[in-house]
Amino acid sequence: MTGAADRTTGPTVAIAGVGRFGALHARAWAEAGARIVGLVDPDADRLAGTARAHRVERTGTDLAALLDQVRPDIVVVASDEASHAGLAVTALTAGCHVFVEKPLALSAADAWRIADTARAHDRQVVAGHISRFTAQMSRMRAGVERGAVGRLCALRLRRDFSRAWFLSFGDRVDPVWESCVHDIDLAISFARARVRRVMAMRSAAAGDAAPSVVSALLEFDNGVIATVESAWLVPAAGPGTLDDGPLDLDGAIVGEAEVLGLDGILKQRLVSDALVEWTTAGVQVPDLSLWPEEDGLVGGALRREIGYALAVFTGRREPDLMPLEQACWGVEAAEAIVESLRVGAPVQTARR
Ligand SMILES: NC(=O)c1ccc[n+]([C@@H]2O[C@H](COP(=O)([O-])OP(=O)(O)OC[C@H]3O[C@@H](n4cnc5c(N)ncnc54)[C@H](O)[C@@H]3O)[C@@H](O)[C@H]2O)c1
Structure with a gap:
């Protein structure tokens, strides 16, 4: 772990998908003051490597089961593209705010399903359009x-x-x-x-x-x-x-x-x-x-x-820079x- 902040406070985060970019997310969210409390990935080696680097105790292959155990404030979805919509809906349904790497979804129907679920559960979604x-x-x-x-x-x-x-x-x-x-x-x-x-x-x-x-x-x-x-x-x-x-x-x-x-x-x-x-x-x-x-x-x-x-997930800012509606468009x-x-x-x- 490089240069991570003190992580005893701050919002709690679970990450779904700890491949190349998910591993970088784990590091960057920890450095931003979040506490990584759970990881999900079907790849046992990647899971173990990221868990070790960030001293994460809870890991698994099924997001819904992990969320039942750790109940984080935020889920970061950084898995293969085809799994984004399903994982985002699972996380929102469990009451978490969600950061989803691009693409938000692979169909407009799935993108709007994410938006509907976010509204129904009064949670925020930020799509990872980094540019x-x-x-x-x-x-x-x-x-x-x-x-x-x-x-x-x-x-x-x-x-x-x-x-x-x-x-x-x-x-x-x-x-x-x-x-x-x-x-x-x-x-x-x-x-x-x-x-x-x-x-x-x-x-x-x-x-x-x-x-x-x-x-x-x-x-x-x-x-x-x-x-x-x-x-x-x-x-x-x-x-x-x-x-x-x-x-x-x-x-x-x-x-x-x-x-x-x-x-x-x-x-x-x-x-x-x-x-x-x-x-x-x-x-x-x-x-x-x-x-x-x-x-x-x-x-x-x-x-x-x-x-x-x-800032959006903790209510300190309106979702004005990356509105979910525009991600759906x-x-x-x-x-x-x-x-x-x-x-x-x-x-x-x-x-x-
Ligand atoms: N914003 C950017 O500039 C940027 C850059 C790189 C990657 N990305 C995005 O990040 C995502 C991941 O890309 P990557 O390069 O890290 O891919 P990767 O193949 O290195 O990692 C994907 C990981 O997701 C895991 N995974 C697959 N299905 C899963 C599931 N159902 N639940 C949990 N984990 C699952 C895989 O086992 C793998 O470890 C992609 O959506 C990609 O487009 C964005």
Whole structure:
């Protein structure tokens, strides 16, 4: 355990899924002052490793059974994508607030089921759209809100991942749910509107069973349009942005975002070249925005996101930065993109 705060007080947290990102969550929530009281994962080795690192006594393979025993204030869902909705509903039904990693769910019906359950049990849900919480996005959103670009017209968002990740886990769900969901969510956070219609294409040349290269055009209710692009093609010799970071995953996340209005344009690079390291290990361009190690603690957007979630869950803040309704809109749009890829034609989002 690195740099964890005193954990005798603070809200109690159980974590469902302690793989790569769940293990990082355990560390970051502990560092934020939460007490990790239970872990669930079908993988016994991962369970034991994270339990040891954070001195967690209660572990298991079934969330409902664990919640009966430990009754935490908060459940963090960081498991495989297909299990998110079921685990979130189980946790809400047990009276817990829930932080769900992206994607919130793999269908709009499941996303709204989470929202309905949260309302019925008077609990809060924060979806883990980490990119909303980078310092750059926070400044860009503030700029758009105070009118720095005038009337918003269009958004361009792009995110590329290491090719090796696609081969090892990128196809366990359609990659739209892994990479595009971040940018769909950013587009919604700027447009502050619901997506009406999408048209998406994949590159047949990439040749994978699931689409590793996707371009999607989104039309919002208020006339804003957005392009969302993602390619899992960064070669191993490309820039290392996560190597040596606190997440147990080497490789690259690179991307760009542009906000275009009648009076101005804002541009951001997801990974800037502000720090470049030339060493015997090669060229590194370390990401300093998402979850950088800062003086022995997990910092960046992940720390801000968890701080925000804790403030919402303890009633110190309204859920204004990541409203659950907008997370549901994002699932609607992602579902329509996947359908558009399947049928090869524009698709209207399904609304309930
Ligand atoms: N916000 C981000 O930038 C970001 C980054 C990485 C991962 N993620 C998300 O985090 C989640 C986990 O990704 P990962 O890379 O850690 O995957 P992973 O495969 O490393 O870990 C997933 C873990 O969940 C466990 N699991 C599966 N079904 C479960 C269940 N029903 N209950 C409890 N545990 C279960 C698996 O055994 C595994 O240990 C995914 O939804 C992914 O999209 C988000």
